[in-house]
Amino acid sequence: QQPVQSPQAVILREGEDAVINCSSSKALYSVHWYRQKHGEAPVFLMILLKGGEQKGHEKISASFNEKKQQSSLYLTASQLSYSGTYFCGTPVEGNLIFGKGTKLSVKP
């Protein structure tokens, strides 16, 4: 039931773009995205509630395709502050279950 994230890790130079994917074998009704910096708590980025919906947070946006049971997080013109581990979370019987995470490193 744990959503599957890919890639596991990505290294970027400042200004480059990245895409993080999250998929589930079960029907999805919503997807959460969080970012966790080293030694800190996860921070909520956005929630997608409808199929095909897109949302944005700074230069970070996401899409959700409920038919394909997947969501993608798009990081545009990455900044050093985007470094961290990104988790998607999907509700399972009312509880949020997190993927294994994608570690993003942005280098100057």
Add this chain to the structure above:
Amino acid sequence: SAVISQKPSRDICQRGTSLTIQCQVDSQVTMMFWYRQQPGQSLTLIATANQGSEATYESGFVIDKFPISRPNLTFSTLTVSNMSPEDSSIYLCSATSGGSYGYTFGSGTRLTVV
């Protein structure tokens, strides 16, 4: 969004003892949860803290080992009982008002059992 105060932030405990972690939310929330996270790993749900009733535990977690209380809408405690080194981890409290609201997390408790 809600702000969560979690304490202690870290502790080193002897095996066989118990530690109680407190979680205080600054506003009324619908749901509160307890997660465990090994360094560099994902978050694993321990249980949902239900207000005024017994917590709902995930597979692999039992009430005798991880008793949870939630006496009101803004406060919860997690006790790690009869600790062993395998319990060393980061424990995180989380809360949400549901719907389109995301989850807010406490800063975590880093537990080391020696």
